[in-house]
Amino acid sequence: MSQIALRRSRRQLSAGTARWPAASLLAAALLITLMAAATATLLSGVAVSGQLVDPGALVRWGLPLINALVHLAAMVTLGGLTLCAVVLQPGQPPWQRAAKLSAVAAIAWTLAQAVHLVLVHASIMGSGIGGPGYPALVVQFISGIDLGATLAWAVVLSAVTAALAVMSTTSAGACWAAVAAGAALVPRAGLGHASSAGDHEVTVSALWLHLVGISLWAGALAVLVFAMLGTRDYLGPVVSRFSRIAGWAVVMVVLSGAASAWIRLESPWQLLTTTWGRLLTVKLLAFTALAAAGWWHRRSTIPLVAATGRPNWPFWRLAAVEVLIMAAVVGVSVALGSSSPPIPQARITEGADLAGLPAPWFAGLVTQWSLDPLFLLLAGAGAWVYLSWAMRLRRRGDAWPAVRMVCWLLGMALLVWTTSGGVGVYGRVLFSAHMMQHMMLLSMLPIFIVLGSPLTLALRALPRRQDGTSGPRELLLAVLHARWAQFFAHPVVAALHVPISMAVFYLTPLFELAMRSHVLHVLMMVHFFLVGYLFTNMVIGTDPGPQRPFFPLRLALLLPSMVFHTFFGLFLLSSTSPLGGAFFTGMDLPWTDPVTDQQVGGAVSWAMGELPALVLAMIVATRWTAHDERAQRKRGHTVRLDSMGA
Template sequence: MSPTFLRLTGPTILILAAIIAAAIALMIGGGADPRFTNDPGALVRWGLPFAKLFVNLFGAVMAGALVLALFGLATGTKPFNIALDVASTGAAVLTVASGTVAFLTFLSSFNPEVSLGSEFGAQLGRFLLDTELGRAWLITTVLASAVTVLTFAVRGYGAVLITALLALISLVPMATQGHSGELANHDAAVMSLVLHVVSAAVWLGGLTLLAVVRPVVPQSALEDLLRRYSTLALVAFIIVAVSGYARALTALGRWEDLATPYGLILLAKIIALLATGILGALYRGRLIAKAGSGRGMFWVFVCIELAFLGIASGAAAALARTAAPSETAPLAKTTAAEILTEAPVPPNLTIERWFTAWSPDLLWVFVAAFGVFFYIAGVQRLRREQQRWPVRRTVYWISAMGLLFWTTSGPIAVYGTYLISMRLLSLVLLSLVIPLLLVSAAPLTLAIAAIRPREDETRGIREWVLKAADSPIARVTTGPVFAATLFAGSLWLVHYTDLLRWSLYDQLGYQWLLTHLLLTGCLLVAAFFRPNQSTPQLSRPWLLSTLIAVTLVSALFAINIITRSDLMVSEWFGAMGRTWGRTPLQDQAVGGAIALSIGGTLAALTVVVVIRWKHSNPHANTLVSQRKDIHA
């Protein structure tokens, strides 16, 4: 068989299986049936789900190809260039498909009279710019077009990394609009769907790229590429399975709902995904070493896996147009709190609720779980190689992951929506306490020691970490002045601009805030309080002055909150209608007192630094360094 035929076989099977599955599921679930009196017509009703299907498939091809290229292929080689071409093709089709979805969604929602006149154009423009649904598809279209251009223009690792991040980001807006109707727990549905879409894209897109590049990958490198993809696929499968289960919980209220059309389509999708995962686990371990010839049962199984993924993709496209059982009888929203948060106000925050109030945030559940797993795996590898790793660092890491999980999924997360004090307690933990534990655990040092270096020209986690640590961006961001300025400035910027409001109204804004606080805190701690630092950056007087300045600014921030006479985001926190606890303004003052602990902790750490100076080498003129071997 010709190389071109071999490259096209897998993608063809994927697309055909997806189209057939979507058509059958639409007929079963009635996703293409007329729903409104002003029906837009069969072309719109059938065209919209199939356009979304192509969005899902080619968005995955775009993102998955870029991720696997960065993790498994070497720049300048033919397979790497083919991967960029595949990603570019996926991005181009995604651009057209997402633009088509935007147009058909407009027709489906408003059923206007299509014309070339200015009135129709103005209506379409208002839909794209003034509605959340229209903006989401417009953003996806614009980002996909940017990725299409970039994949033609770039070839180096750094530029491709930026392009891959842009490709993954382009999947987020459509994921936030990927469920139909209103679900009982909107935030959980959005987060689970975002994780589901992104991880499925890496899984499906990477497998598609494997099928395309296998005729041109040297036999000596094929086994390594397959093992690297298998690692990505395993992580992606776990995330897809857990996030899919969480999504199903928000859509199905009872076991009996599995017998509904939505439930039947969902079951078909679950069975296809499970079959794919089990198939991959069974045959990769036995057949990867025999795949070098490019023929045989291994690649037959790859095509079967693509067929199952196509069935799952087709079912997913139909589910987006099928009403879930939990949407048939939405809860009436009678209070401002229920309108704003889509949930009733929780009961009084008693001591018992500190241990029983939970609202798992899937993103941070995965971060904590994978963080503990891979850290312990690294420690175990070092022990097998007769290398020592301090037990205290493992304790620091597990404590940090546990505290991160509790902060993002426990009572602080549950009540942070209603109490400013809980928001500010989260600020203290994420920006200072957890970073102190993380930096003390030295995870990057462990990664460099435990992960085996690659002998080819590709980049794995170890190579990416070393490259990032030696980059100009790292030298700037880990500098004491930059880290202190970013930390202190973020306290004021987040809480005295619309960023705090964004984090309350938008789930993506909330996730951004948590990530931002964690990163700025880690940069500050790594810049000032990391042990065993050697290379001079600033003299001791400048370091001490910077520390004192960031401490005073943090304390001033807290005092300003305590003494404020107006309520932050008053239309939110003032509208909760709580019948228990302090008034919102009193609670805000309590939150300011909690935030004051940031300044107190920094002051105590400054004293520790000064004491350390007194016991250090008198000829040393600094405590802060920029080490290439990374100790944070």
């Protein structure tokens, strides 16, 4: 017993002493971030005193440095919470250390975000901080200017994230806190260097993906080093799980970074001839080094760690180098965000720019594209993951119907066209095109998604975890069994949610707000797709989830949606004043007027609401007939067995 106790005490001592180099690594990362931000800011000339208004050296130098701190704290928060949610085992020392570091980073994020708001206000006003009536000026900045309101939302959402992170004691709690952290990055995406000008819708999505990807990659790696250094147990599975997350994060960073650079640069030579381009070049070189280190991790050190189950010092050294390089990248990114890109103006964002495009009901719906990185990544990842799951079943001898795969792939293609194709481009300025996009997401796309049976495939293909952690399969089952999910999937709730959501959205100021805000517009699209999915899954789905009613009741539950679309379409056809306030009337398009276009949108709503309902009714009737035939054959088989027994 004494030898066992001695070994245990030595292990605890080594773990305790290992935390010191881990903490030193984080401190060094913070110092490198601030130094890189200061150096890049100095070289870019951002901190040079203005000729007309000058808020002072404190604001000029403090703004990029506090911005770097905001980025770093956000990365550590989201990365650490993700580790606690799906990688580390609750109750173990690494999970506790990661949770504590994430909570501290979330609090620092909130405080730094509040200071950032004050510094931005001072920079815009061109005056120092404080003085008579200063609090009233800040309140006016928040309540009367969009930039101030966005910064205030960033403070509120980061504070919510901090509260959830502090209260998190389980994987589920960490998962909800990670979701809040992702939402808190949305205001940051709206203020970034790429989103401040051209193609605002595309660049906001790209920058949000960029921030999330960097957090899941570098932020999670920093927390992993801090939490696992000196721990000899369960290092192999932890590193393997993190490697899969980091792989997807790299894809997010590369795709979003390429989209932002494509919009901001006129030619590749501007990477060398402009200040913004040179900073971007430094960032690209650093990312290349990081990607090379990650590739070496995946190829050499991770298989070694997974095979031995013991800490591998080459892995830790390489991980520490990655953390320090990423810290320098964050500092360069801050200066990049403060500099002016070569193309500061929008290419296609306003209605006047769309006025010269072809008529939307002809070639324009096919030829006009504005790729949204967010939905493009969702569709690509959805197709890749679905096919990999199906191939996994086939490799182990299980079959998966090809018809379901075809339906799913058609759904992913329809998602790309609906969000990035002509209907998405014209949906920014035309009510009719917007209504087509809306009905695609609500009525057409869910049919293909439901027929693909993704939840059934996931539950069959995803492995179970036996060590108490929550993987994708466990999270999916938790959502399916949650009371709130069962409530929204209830047949009556799902049937009534469609007309109620449309009435509330289109007959209130929410419609105009969603058309003026890209973030609200994305939330609107996600909401109506989920509403349509829940309703369609209740009617024709085979995935686990809701308790589906009998076939006659399913047909009856189609009536509320059909009746509403009929009345709503007639309402739009007979309307003489446009919906959406002054949004559509301010477009001044030469080939249509808002009232006529809205009437066309009424016909679109009517047709695209009734036709999918008819398709659903035909599918229900076909399955009802097949079900009765199977029941009749079963009864006949039972009667024959009874007669043979008699």
